[in-house]
């Protein structure tokens with residue numbers, strides 16, 4: 443572990459001081475391209491590009507880069523062989539020595555070619571918003587992406603103000619379960635479009651199964667309990683990026699996040715029929731920090747990228763220590779609330795509210 447880190451630090455210095463061991467497939471491939479000769483300028487550009495690598499290319503590539511750099515700048519290896527216990531320097535020496543009498547120009551060309559073959563890792567961070575890489579497929583209502591140590595789960599029903607229909611409830615649970623096991627450090631929920639989420643999709647109540655409304659209410663209560671349970675038990679830091687208004691369950695869930703960042707455009711956090719501005723929600727402790735909408739995305743994602751560089755085990759353990767004290771209580775409250783809701787969904791008040799919305803007689 444420490445060796446890999448040290449090799450990586452070395453690789454990111456003046457030139458990638460990596461090393462490769464005995465075989466050089468990339469080098470051999472390009473040795474035949476006699477027509478192409480990289481200039482000193484190309485070589486220097488490639489050295490700079492290596493410093494911008496966003497992803498660790500792995501020890502084998504770093505060794506190759508190191509060896510080619512040394513060969514291109516100093517010629518064949520004539521250093522004394524390091525001792526058997528000097529593992530890193532020995533690996534570097536082996537890699538350089540394996541290049542034999544490869545001419546400096548060929549080494550320079552091979553170095554440039556190798557760096558250019560790493561190009562997918564070379565995009566500058568400003569070009570890549572978290573979430574443009576490694577997109578998970580198989581979601582209809584979400585866009586789930588993972589990059590820079592951040593798994594981003596984005597509600598993706600912007601035309602319906604990201605209302606959470608039954609499919610989305612299931613997909614959010616699936617995405618959270620996957621995120622809890624993937625290699626990301628933090629997980630972020632956010633919304634696509636002008637809303638964070640308008641809460642429960644009111645058409646969820648209209649599809650009545652053969653067992654009738656009682657059965658529907660019972661099934662919904664079971665599912666809702668499981669859904670909220672996923673947030674209670676989520677093991678990594680969970681952050682809400684509230685990009686716009688939030689309503690109903692999308693607000694009440696915020697209490698289960700570890701941090702909530704809101705745009706000052708989130709002026710309609712509707713709880714219990716009362717509109718709350720993001721600033722008011724912050725004063726009540728429901729929102730961690732409010733940002734001006736004009737700089738919201740930039741500021742928040744810069745901060746999240748920094749969080750994602752923190753030691754992952756320490757983050758998980760800290761969260762576990764904090765959550766442990768209250769987990770049982772949260773599950774008990776969740777169970778009780780779902781029981782209460784099951785009854786309320788059968789009430790005239792609930793039926794009227796849904797009918798009113800669906801017939802557009804009233805809006806919140």
Ligand SMILES: CCCCCCCCCCC/C=C/C(=O)SCCNC(=O)CCNC(=O)[C@H](O)C(C)(C)COP(=O)(O)OP(=O)(O)OC[C@H]1O[C@@H](n2cnc3c(N)ncnc32)[C@H](O)[C@@H]1OP(=O)(O)O
Nearest residue numbers: 601602603605611640641642643644662665666690691806
């Ligand atoms: C695990 C499985 C569980 C299954 C189900 C369990 C149920 C759990 C319930 C738990 C308790 C949760 C409670 C809540 O979340 S209550 C809150 C419900 N939300 C609302 O009441 C908001 C309703 N929407 C509005 O008031 C307005 O749409 C809004 C103010 C959000 C925006 O108004 P605006 O005028 O800007 O836009 P439109 O109204 O024209 O909306 C655009 C389209 O989006 C549709 N829409 C918006 N929100 C919802 C919604 N919540 N449900 C369904 N559809 C919604 C709207 O109908 C428009 O669609 P059309 O263009 O097709 O007309």
